[in-house]
Amino acid sequence: xxxxxxxxxxxxxxxGQEVILxxxxxxxxxxxxxxRQILGQKVEFLVSFYNxxxxxxxxxxxxxxxxxxxxxxxxxxxxxSTKLEDSAMYFCASSGQNNSPLHFGNGTRLTVT
Amino acid sequence: DQQVKQNSPSLSVQEGRISILNCDYTNSMFxxxxxxxxxxxxxxxxxxxxxxxxxxxxxxxFTVFLNKSAKHLSLHIVPSQPGDSAxxxxxxxxxxxxxxxxxxxxxxxxxxxx
Numbered sequence: 001x002x003x004x005x006x007x008x009x010x011x012x013x014x015x016g017q018e019v020i021l022x023x024x025x026x027x028x029x030x031x032x033x034x035x036r037q038i039l040g041q042k043v044e045f046l047v048s049f050y051n052x053x054x055x056x057x058x059x060x061x062x063x064x065x066x067x068x069x070x071x072x073x074x075x076x077x078x079x080x081s082t083k084l085e086d087s088a089m090y091f092c093a094s095s096g097q098n099n100s101p102l103h104f105g106n107g108t109r110l111t112v113t
Numbered sequence: 114d115q116q117v118k119q120n121s122p123s124l125s126v127q128e129g130r131i132s133i134l135n136c137d138y139t140n141s142m143f144x145x146x147x148x149x150x151x152x153x154x155x156x157x158x159x160x161x162x163x164x165x166x167x168x169x170x171x172x173x174x175f176t177v178f179l180n181k182s183a184k185h186l187s188l189h190i191v192p193s194q195p196g197d198s199a200x201x202x203x204x205x206x207x208x209x210x211x212x213x214x215x216x217x218x219x220x221x222x223x224x225x226x227x
Contacts, residue, residue: 004156033214043157043202045214056214091156101147102215104156 002026006092006105013082013112021077021108023092032075033093033102034067036060043091049075082112116140117205119218127226132190134221136203139184143205147215148177148188151200160201161188190223198225 034046093102144165149157203218
């Protein structure tokens with residue numbers, strides 16, 4: 001069964017550094033998402049992406065964050081200047097249609113020191 | 114403001130019995146509800162969904178019930194199996210949109226005891 005893949009599985013970075021989290025969504029999917037889960041808290045929506053543009057973003061997704069689909073397969077989340085509170089599991093997800101369930105990747109654990 | 118609430122952080126059920134996981138929501142605009150299952154070190158995996166035009170959806174051992182007037186949904190697993198031990202997230206979206214972000218509950222850790 002096709003799956004969403006995320007790399008790396010664990011990223012450690014120093015505060016203030018830029019990080020890029022990478023995702024390869026399921027190939028025929030059109031809708032792409034990033035979620036995050038801070039340890040011990042709920043999964044939170046960050047951003048959705050469709051037709052090469054952001055369709056919705058949450059309050060968390062401020063100017064430090066950006067997303068890109070640089071080619072036909074990758075979907076990236078960039079955090080420009082990481083803060084300690086950005087430490088979390090970041091999940092990429094994709095779906096084929098507007099109202100179909102999301103398929104999640106296994107996540108990237110980001111640790112900001 | 115928790116729009117989706119799962120009030121039980123954990124639930125322990127004997128193998129073979131019924132597991133009932135509950136979820137309440139406050140946003141009356143939600144019209145699509147999903148349950149996801151999550152194992153450690155993995156992403157959430159879709160289990161079952163229900164649209165607000167229905168009150169029940171069944172898929173094998175999993176049944177989701179929706180009570181719109183009470184803004185409550187539940188997931189029933191019967192019979193419960195050891196592999197069902199995981200964290201279960203209730204999620205909801207508004208306006209029938211997948212492009213809108215899902216709002217998740219905090220999850221319920223289901224433990225199936227032999």
